[in-house]
Every structure is written in C-alpha cells, then in structure tokens.
Amino acid sequence: MTLRRPPLSNLPLGETVAEAMANLFVQRERSALALLGIVIGAAAIVAMLTIGHMAQRETLKLFSHMGADMVQIHATPAGDANPVLDLATVERLPRRDPDVLAAAPMAIDRATVAAGGQTADLGLAAVTPALVSLIGLQPSQGRLFGPLDDSGLVAILGSDAASKLSAPGAPAAPGSEVRVKGYVYRVVGILAPAPNTALDPTDFNSAVLIPLAGARRVVNPPDPVTALFRLRPGADTPAAAQRIQAELANPTAALQVISAQELIRGLNAQKAIHSRLLTAIGAISLLVGGIGVMNVMLMAVMERRREIGLRAAIGASPRDLQLMFLVEAGTLGAVGGLAGLVLGLTAAFAAARASGWSFSLPLYVLLLGPGLAAAVGLAFGLYPAIKASQLDPIEALRAE
Known part of the structure; x- marks a missing residue:
C-alpha cells in the first residue's frame, strides 16, 4: 500500500507552521532580508503608538495638580489705565x-x-x-x-x-x-x-x-x-x-480666556499629528517588508516547482498549495512582527527614560504589531500562493 501525505488543510496547525518554518530556514538569508523591512516597520508602529500613549498620559499629569476643569482669566491693558x-x-x-x-x-x-x-x-x-x-x-x-x-x-x-x-x-x-x-x-x-x-x-x-x-x-x-x-x-x-x-x-481690560481642556486638546492634537506622521513612515517600511515577503515567496515558487508538482500529483488541491505558501508568508510576517514588537517596546522604553516619563504600555499594541505584520505577510503572500496553485503538475515535475 502506498502511503500518501494528508492534504495540508487537514494537518494540525502546529505541524503546518513547523513545516513553514523549516522551509523558511532553508532560505534563511533571503528570509532574513525580507524580515528586516517587517521588523523595522512593526517596530516603528509599536514605538510610535506607545510613545503617543505615554505622551497623552504625561500631558494629563501636567494638569493633575490642578485638574482639567480649570479656567484662567487674564486682564491685559485696553487703554492707558492699568488693567484690573x-x-x-x-x-x-x-x-x-x-x-x-x-x-x-x-x-x-x-x-x-x-x-x-x-x-x-x-x-x-x-x-x-x-x-x-x-x-x-x-x-x-x-x-x-x-x-x-x-x-x-x-x-x-x-x-x-x-x-x-x-x-x-x-x-x-x-x-x-x-x-x-x-x-x-x-x-x-x-x-x-x-x-x-x-x-x-x-x-x-x-x-x-x-x-x-x-x-x-x-x-x-x-x-x-x-x-x-x-x-x-x-x-x-x-x-x-x-x-x-x-x-x-470692564473698560480697563481686555480679557483673555484659557481653559485646561483646550490646552490638553491642543497638546494631544499636536502629539497625535507627530505620531501619525511617524506611524505612516513605519507603515511604508512595513509595505517595503511586504514586498520583500512577496519576492521571497515568488523565488520559493520557482525553486520548488518539483515539490509543488509532486504534492499536486499525490492529491494536494490548489487550495492546499495556496495554504502552504500563505502559512509560510504569514509565519514570516508574524516572526518579523514579534521581533518588531520587542524592538519597538525597547525603543519606547528608552524614550520614556530619556524624557523622564513613566513607562506605560497600551495593551492593544501587543496584538496590533505582530497582527499587522502577519496580515501584511499574508496579503503579499497571496499572489505567490495563487501562482503556485496554478502550476501544471506535469510541467512542474519536469522542472530541474
């Protein structure tokens, strides 16, 4: 009796990811270069979101000794007389x-x-x-x-x-x-x-x-x-x-009004603009990393034509072949995202220490950084996965 490998879609997730990691390790130099863009992009996004979160907390701290429900009225001269x-x-x-x-x-x-x-x-x-x-x-x-x-x-x-x-x-x-x-x-x-x-x-x-x-x-x-x-x-x-x-x-004074809430909104708006700008730069880095992932996956499709043809010949469906490359691309993105998370939090911690702030971690970045990187990997791995699933098994088996 001939033993056949079960379709990839029926394999346990852990085994599927392990196989993807093994395939990526074989191409470790190319994978590392693709990871670099993902790591930099994810780290920039995590660092900027964390620093923005800390900046907002520090802004509120500035007003903690007096509260946010404060209004100042200041009199400036409206004529020659002293304001009062x-x-x-x-x-x-x-x-x-x-x-x-x-x-x-x-x-x-x-x-x-x-x-x-x-x-x-x-x-x-x-x-x-x-x-x-x-x-x-x-x-x-x-x-x-x-x-x-x-x-x-x-x-x-x-x-x-x-x-x-x-x-x-x-x-x-x-x-x-x-x-x-x-x-x-x-x-x-x-x-x-x-x-x-x-x-x-x-x-x-x-x-x-x-x-x-x-x-x-x-x-x-x-x-x-x-x-x-x-x-x-x-x-x-x-x-x-x-x-x-x-x-x-009164006739002696022109009154200026300043409220704590307006100051807080203004400071937060200014910090939000800076954070969005730097986050956009991180997103561009992530995009470049995604292009690197696509390049690695396309090269893998070309180099593994015989493997793809063999899998198709023993019963792997086009969906199984797509899943194989999508898992590899997603794994590559997720690994880069995890490394970027560590790097981004380290950078945010260093920025907090340098500014004299209390380090504060917004919990959503723990999922956002790796999740966004994995999503980029999947998105840019989709085209190579489709290319792999469209290969003719006979032609693929003839490939050197």
Missing part, C-alpha cells in the same frame, strides 16, 4: 454661577528678594488662601496661608526660590526672613516642587507668595490681573467661561 479684575466680583462668582466651584484672584509682579547674604530676582504672586488649595500646591516644609494671614507680612517660597535664597549653613526655611522692597516677610512655608503648565499664571517654583490683602506694599499694580476658576465636573466649559468673562468685563 474686580476682586469682589471674582470672589462672588462661586455663589452666583452654579458651574463655578471656586475662584482665586492674584496679582503678579517681579522683585529682587534678599535673605541673609543671598539675593535673587524672583516672581511675586499676591494670592488668597483659596489659591493654594485650588491648584493643589503642597508644602514640603511649614504650612500654607490661612485666613489670619490676610494682611500679615508672611510669605511662602517656591522650591527653586528657597534654593536661590539659601546660603551654606543658613537655608531658607519656615521661620527665616526675606526682604522685599524694604519690607521684611517671615517665611511660613516652602512649597514642594510642582509641574509648570501654560495655565499657571507664574512659575510657582521660582516665586514668593504673599497675601493679596497686603499686596499694595510691594506689588505694582496691586490689584488682581489674573483669576483662576474651578468649574463643576461635566460643566460646559466654553459657556461657563463666556459667562465669567461677561461678569468681569
């Missing part, structure tokens, strides 16, 4: 507008600040006790402002400001004194380092905070020019900002 925001109106808005949960007006200036033998040019921020809780500032030493500090000569130093005003053996700390424009302020707290975003009216790390009620002593102009508002979660931000702007409108 009405303090009473700002503080009244949380009671009048149901979408406004809290408000914090402030006046901003710069001054030369001295402590001991150290001097530094620092920002001055005259604020109310509501500000530090509104934007999530935390003290690393001492305390924050309270209601009893309203008109007192007390100050809170940002982390960088404290470093600049510290002398060897005499660090700036709660209880020490700083001099601002002839006034001596007692330091009651040092702020922990905070991320700086476009929504912050000043860099609080390099600023000296003083009570707004006593700002007239050292801040020019002493009236609030900026106010931060926390909105109710789910509020219509553009509508709420428009109402706030209308309430604060």
